[in-house]
Amino acid sequence: MSPSSSIAAEPGAVPVPDEHHDHHPNYLVDGTTLKSWLLTLDHKRIGVMYLIWVLLFFFIGGIYALIVRLELLTPGPTIIDAMTYNRAFTMHGVVMIFLFMIPAIPGAFGNFMLPLMLGAKDVAFPKLNLLSLYLLLTGAFIAIWGMINGGMDTGWTFYTPYSTHTTTTVAPILFGAFIIGFSSIATGLNFIVTTHTMRAPGITWFKMPLFVWAMYATACIQVLATPVLGLVLLLVVGEHLFHFGIFDPALGGDPVLFQHLFWFYSHPAVYIMVLPSFGVMSEVVATFSRKNIFGYRAVAFSSLGIAFVGFFAWGHHMFVSGQSTFNAGVFAVLTMLVGVFTAIKVFNWVGTVYKGAVDFKTPFAYFCGFLYFTVFGGMTGVAFATASLDVPWHDTYFVVAHFHFIMVGATIMAFMASLHYWFPKMFGKMYHEGWGLVSAALIILGFNATFIPQFLLGNAGMPRRYYEYPERFQALNVASTAGASLLAFGFLISAIYLTHALVFGRRAASNPWRSRGYEWMTESPPPTHNFVGPQPTYPEEPHFYVDPKKAEVPDAV
């Protein structure tokens, strides 16, 4: 490819100065036709396409969230009727969970970074990787078609027998989610095989970046849990259309069976969403405090621990469903273990800063927000797991606030941190640091202003999924809606300066953060096959910032 084409592909960019890279153009300009993007097998391009789509889905889900919050501004009807409201909160949940949080970090940043971090040229199955993107989009379009043509009003949990009785369009949306499940499985399978077989010389299991460990644990859950969701969704669709009689007691079924099957997937799915965030944060905190991770093995194993225990904690969603008291006790204790594993991570992240060299850049600001949401979201989760406290809180706004703190808060913080941390890696441009910090502050504040009132609403006893509410709850609802507006404003600022940086941003250095993470050991943006010249080797562990003159033999734990 000629140098002129690479310049033409980046309008407004400073002409590429690196003459010696002529024969190895970066992945962004290696092929500029639409086809070269849509049918690419390059994990980096697939990652970027994932990023574009999940951002779009995040926008759609965010619009639904704002509709819900605006409706709740007054105790009575505000802007929409009850049916529209029920569809709006269902769609907010379905879009955010299945189309944003599950694919976001693995699809966009996992795809992009995993091979780079392992010193591989691509993932193990590049075609399967492309297929997973198109499966996601197929499922998404079927689901969105269903939302436009009727919508669904069951809540994202699809609880039977309501979901088999409702007159709204359940089938296409559940079928869409079913197809999206296959995308998730394909991504997971790809990451597992890549991690096992494609590590470069020198990268042993305990020298893998912690992001890879987190992605690996996530991938295991995706492969093992998602088939159960597929099964349960098919059964609901079957019952809705053909009256099978599996979950509906009127047909001889058992509605609690549905809850068991649903949460057997959907509880581990929480860790599909949040484990990648833990991985991202391990990278961010190491880079910005220039330190090896304090307790590397503890952090790596706790990811696997969460993935494992996460499979045996689903019953804590059902403490008041009529399951036996003994079951409740077993599930409660196992849930506590998830809290312990998360606590290990939190302590080790804070420990990483000890004797480090902190540079308070935008990704680090998101790390602070992440730490905060993980601690309070996690501790409220432990409080729920005491079983007796779950009784008053169950299905109130306290639950809503809790999972928006731990699952959404942590994931959003990590997604925004990844976006900023890897922006120069992916696009070779730099965003405006000042605006980055301002919008991070707005997003973190907005998140708190939205959900702290919801914790209090839950304490006061306001149930979730309420279209109208008693007047005594209004003040806190107004506060929450105001917070949501602040949050939206923060995201708007991010969208503006990041788009601006993409087009007009100054060229970033290859490793602007001076990180010793493995993914930074190649050009930014990387060439199509990730590395130029011979296979790179990795003599040191990732994030090794010791002065080479003083370096001793590290005795890792």
Place this chain on the structure above:
Amino acid sequence: MNELMNNILFLPERASTFAERVDNLHYFVIAVTMLSSLAVGTTAVYFFFRYRRRTPNQATEYVVPSVKTEFLFVSLPLVFFLTWFVIGFRDFVWVSTPPKDAMDVYVMGKQWMWKFSYPEGPNGVNVLHVPANRPVRLLITSRDVLHSFFVPSFRIKMDAVPGRYTQTWFEATKPGTYQILCTEYCGLSHSKMLGEVVVLSAEQWDAWVKEQRQGYLANRQDALADVSLVPHTARMAEQGQKVAAEVGCFKCHTVNGEPHIGPTFLGLYGKQETLQDGVSLRVDEAYITQSMMDPGAHLTAGFPNVMPTFQGKLTGPQTAAIVEYIKTLRTPDIRTGASSQGPVYEPIQ
């Protein structure tokens, strides 16, 4: 102190014995969470300033935790979490186990109202009358989709599941009126499925019961809306006897203690029954309901699996009425734990 905490946390009034237990654990958890988060947060912020970057390429020391440190990281949270679990689970078992002398009220959720039936007779829609300082057991079911019975001031909640009975109990501590909310999403008017619990003092309660029995019920608006459930003149057990005769229970079940095709109803409730697979269980509301809906699930030893299911043939109130009827066919001391002394019968072989 409690008042202050309640105001900070926006907790509703405490009006049941369970509310006091739950709130105490709540304060304990909140206090520890706030203190430990403050400690972690302060440490983190201190590190951020103390270890700020001084030169762009600053080298750092290689620090790894000792085994002792990691042990502390694991054990410290574990000790607190398990302590909370022990307290919380003890209270959970307590609220899941109604005392034997509790007064029973049947609760049925339907889109979008709550119906209450008392074995003694009166019924109510959306208004539940209970006496103060006396345990009340709620036997909850649903006629259509899932609902959940929630009284914030009592801190109790239990799902209403169609096709089965769930139970919870409470003991209200002060007379007054408390809101009931539905917390399991149940469709269009989920947020309008509101009701109230009226807690009466002992004298008021006696007066109320007397009033109900004298038939003033007929003049009440809520009772008029309820005629589909049970005619207000009939007591629930009588209604159950009638329904049982209509649907043909007595073709196979006797009420005089003699075994027939199925076990007799006399003394059935509260009896320790041996099942075909050798397991022994106590016959309670849940077991009787299940035997009507899914007769083959837990077959009593010595009886053939010939009973048809009544799933879809009996409505929620009819099922409740039959259960209540069977409960009247028992020796008087069954609720006080002497269930094993109930009538003994030989099943046919």
